[in-house]
Amino acid sequence: MWKEVLHLHEFLLAEVTRLKQTGLYRKMDVFEPAAAVRVHCGGRNCLMFASNNYLGLTHHPAVKEAAVAATMAFGTGSGGARLTVGNHLLYDRLEDALAGFKATEAALVFGSGFLANIGVISALIGAEGVVFSDELNHASIIDGCRLARARVLTYRHRDTRDLAAKLAAVGCGGPRLIITDGVFSMDGDIAPLDVIVDLAKRHNALVMVDDAHATGVIGPGGRGTAAYYGVEEQVHIQAGTLSKALAAEGGFIAGSALLVEYLRNKARSFIFSTALAPAVVAAAHTALQLLAADASIIAGLRENTLFLRQSLREAGLKVADGETPIIPVIVGDAAKTVELAGRLYAEGIIVSAVRPPSVPEGTSRLRITVSAAHTRDELAAAARLIVRAAKTLGIGEES
């Protein structure tokens, strides 16, 4: 027994040391949010450019009030899984609203987006199925495929020719499912869903899109990637999260009533996990209502996105083309990326340094996210500081 403990200690120490030496070590800072894009950290006021709080609704008075009211009325925890005693009455309303928003027959809320993805993939696809998966899909999709024990064919990022070739080459006895992120979390680019649904039809495959970063962000009214391309009818499964633009927590699957009925009975991450707290469900529902009622919220996000993208690019930084609020500034080297983010942090600007394994080797980057809650002055100040810090480190000159 004691020997095993010593082995474990040596193993852990070696691995942690290796991570530190290769610039891949991760630590967590403590943030004290003061407003949607303002946080206290290390005794200073900082501007947040790393959150997925795209619409700034985490601090909207109506959203906060809904969470408080739900807690006062129904308590803090749900006390059980949905199928036992956790299905409080706020759930039905949220699921109806999500189905309406996504223009599907039904929706099912899970404890998180991660749980929704692993739940739906493993419930639908078994060892006899094949999944065609974009190489940059989110970790929860990759893990969902592993859990399903499905055969997985990874196609090159957004490469519909590669996808078509793989669809043509590989048949199977079971279902074939194409899965893609709608908006890719690290690159901020949009999946070519219009071409993907055509390929799916031609090759008799199902289509699932993960709209974690697209819900409340792209498409008319922020309805996501299928709405962006007008192909809602041809997407069988739409996944999303309540934790990003919708300012709360939890994930969901939207699709046919029969799909939702099936998942309620078969998705293990739904069945064996406690229902979300009333406060969270109420907050997400209120955020969704605000989004539907006030078009200026999304318009503000789009204007802010355009402004920051343009400011950075005009200053010579290497910013990939795109229209989403996820703005990658490619640096390349992992250690240099961390250094740049650290300098910005010292100046009160919080951006993410994204390194392997989140992105491929040699493509480490700052991941800058815009919120509708940023003011024009805040965006301009951040752009100046980012550009100055990058130039000091010799980043961006070549582009």
Ligand SMILES: *Cc1c(COP(=O)(O)O)cnc(C)c1O
């Ligand atoms: C964030 C994210 C998830 C997971 O959602 P959570 O609610 O945070 O668990 C799934 N897919 C993608 C693409 C994401 O970005």
